[in-house]
Amino acid sequence: MKRFLLLLTAAIGLMPVAIAQNTPLPRSLTVRVLANSESVTLNPFDLSKRTVLDTARLSVTYRHTFPLGKKTSKETPMILDIGTRHATFYSWHTYHNDSLKTVCNRLGQLNPPEGKHYSLHPSPTYTLYRELPDGEMTTLERVPFEDYAVEYTEPYRPLKWEFGTDHQTICGYECMQATTTCYGRTWTVWFTTEIPIAAGPWKLHGLPGLILKAEDTEGLFLFEAVGITNGGGEICKYDYPTRRMTRDKWRRFEKNFHETPYSVFGHENTCFFLDKTTQKTLDDSWTLTYNPIERE
DSSP, rough: HHHHHHHHHHHHHHHHHHHTOOOOOOOOOOEEEEEESOOOOOOOOOSSSSEEEEEOOOEEEEEEEEEOOOOOEEEEEEEEEEOOEEEEEEEHHHHHHHHHHHHHHHTTTTTOOOTTOOOOOOOEEEEEEEETOOOOEEEEEEESSSSSEEEEEEOOOOOOOEEEEEEEHHHTTTEEEEEEEEETTTEEEETTTTTTTOOOTTTTOOOSSEEEEEEEEESOOEEEEEEEEESEEEEEOOOOEEEEEEEHHHHHHHHHHHHHHHHHHTTTEEEEEOOOOTTEETTTTTOOOOOOSSOO
16 A cells, blocks of 8 residues: 555656646546455446347346356356347346446436445456357457457357266256367256257357256356246347457457456556555556466
8 A cells, every 4th residue: 555655646746747848647547446356347338329139038047156266266147148049148247237337327427326336246257149049159358447348259169069867957947968178178067958949158059958057077167047037128239349359369368467467457557456455556466367268
């Protein structure tokens, strides 16, 4: 904290010199308070502008467990909306924050209405759109702390499945076991032919029934259905700021901002990060644990 105050004082002290020399003032200093050094913030987006792709005929809520840091994990709800031509998979918390941002903008105010608040729960950065039954997939990756997302598109990627003998009952549906390798991780899933839709959570698909549970062999990632409803709202592609990249370029960028987040998000020392748990200012030695769901 002392180091940060010294930096802030030094920056303010330079301002009169800049004015005297008729040079541009430095950009405003921004301080971002993080719950801990492993937490990042996804800025909410306005959802007012959108393109309707389809209407959901089925909506599945999954309990998603994922690693956060080297020794901890978090749970968050994820939603799979399935229409006749498109499916989308997204974080409930991210959508909640975007919805509040949209309301705030509509009301012309900075903060949500009384009784409402933004969620600070960590969530996956991605939203997925798939053309059914075997069309291309578009991924939107939120860039932490930034007001834009990265977008890339992939062709249909068939998965090779091996069927097992285990059975489970999930959400009242009898499920069969299958395994596959997807983006460098081996997954065991349970799917039900009682819902004959070749879809599932994340980028898992291609079985003769809906995937209701999936876990990787290391026990780091889990998707388990906790609720299924018929019908639903619109499946929309929202018009917020995006930058096109290839998937390979995104993966390099993602690895880079985990290894050197301060240099990527610090904006030439105009943005400082404070770890609320330790009350320490994060500097260029700060790293984020890199353990992505996609290894290749």
